[in-house]
Amino acid sequence: MDSVLITGCSRGIGLALARQLASRGWRVLAGARHPAAAHALQAAAREAAPGSIEILSLDVRSDESVKTAVEEAAMKVRGLDVLVNNAGIFPEEGNEPLESLPLECFEEAFAVNVVGVARVTRMFLPLLTRAAHPRVINVSSLAGSVSGKEDSRHYCYSASKAALNMLTRTMAAELRPRGVTVVAVTPGWVKTEIGGPDAPLTVEESARSLAATIERITHHDAGQFLDRDGQKGVAAW
Numbered sequence: 001m002d003s004v005l006i007t008g009c010s011r012g013i014g015l016a017l018a019r020q021l022a023s024r025g026w027r028v029l030a031g032a033r034h035p036a037a038a039h040a041l042q043a044a045a046r047e048a049a050p051g052s053i054e055i056l057s058l059d060v061r062s063d064e065s066v067k068t069a070v071e072e073a074a075m076k077v078r079g080l081d082v083l084v085n086n087a088g089i090f091p092e093e094g095n096e097p098l099e100s101l102p103l104e105c106f107e108e109a110f111a112v113n114v115v116g117v118a119r120v121t122r123m124f125l126p127l128l129t130r131a132a133h134p135r136v137i138n139v140s141s142l143a144g145s146v147s148g149k150e151d152s153r154h155y156c157y158s159a160s161k162a163a164l165n166m167l168t169r170t171m172a173a174e175l176r177p178r179g180v181t182v183v184a185v186t187p188g189w190v191k192t193e194i195g196g197p198d199a200p201l202t203v204e205e206s207a208r209s210l211a212a213t214i215e216r217i218t219h220h221d222a223g224q225f226l227d228r229d230g231q232k233g234v235a236a237w
């Protein structure tokens with residue numbers, strides 16, 4: 001049974017992906033910042049096959065929290081097949097002009113969407129490199145597409161996802177010789193707290209596509225920016 005650790009599983013895409021991969025036979029380690037408050041995730045773990053979803057306390061902003069999560073994961077799996085860096089935040093309202101944008105929003109966005117991914121990935125590397133074909137999936141966004149940027153909205157979120165894309169390329173180049181495949185994937189525009197109610201996709205639809213893509217990723221995909229169906233060249237850098 002392949003194992004996957006997903007960050008940010010209390011709700012949204014992370015929760016749906018945990019459910020989806022568990023139903024496809026994966027052993028899911030589901031990270032949540034506040035497990036006791038993650039009632040929907042607790043329900044998913046109860047409803048899934050016994051042992052297929054296990055909840056780990058994991059705050060991507062905290063070295064201590066990630067270190068403890070690595071220790072707990074190492075007691076459950078010998079090697080980690082897949083890490084999904086899904087946890088993310090959208091800290092601004094979205095339409096603020098540069099002059100009124102609180103600059104702390106940049107720090108918040110980068111702390112979770114970029115530094116959090118670097119922290120979690122490097123701390124889980126020893127466990128990842130014990131798996132046969134380890135893969136790291138960074139959940140990015142079309143908002144991070146530099147060439148596709150035409151509007152003046154979403155400064156902090158967009159800049160953080162563009163940085164995540166560069167982090168993905170850099171990690172992919174460093175880790176490829178060590179057998180670790182790193183990709184960035186867009187989940188589509190999805191009805192969640194980040195995506196809002198007007199998004200066309202449900203979390204289940206996005207998670208189904210993402211799960212199938214995760215199962216198909218090979219070392220040939222290293223460093224690519226894939227759409228949720230695993231296609232290259234649709235999501236532009």
Ligand SMILES: NC(=O)c1ccc[n+]([C@@H]2O[C@H](COP(=O)([O-])OP(=O)(O)OC[C@H]3O[C@@H](n4cnc5c(N)ncnc54)[C@H](OP(=O)(O)O)[C@@H]3O)[C@@H](O)[C@H]2O)c1
Nearest residue numbers: 008010012013033059060087088141189190192193194195
């Ligand atoms: N929805 C879309 O249309 C869309 C489009 C493109 C990309 N994405 C990306 O998809 C990913 C999931 O977003 P979503 O749409 O499912 O949003 P969401 O419903 O707001 O979920 C975000 C998740 O991230 C977690 N999180 C936030 N800060 C964290 C931290 N410091 N440590 C650990 N977990 C943390 C949240 O946990 P708490 O409950 O503890 O806050 C929550 O579980 C994000 O990376 C987002 O940028 C979404």
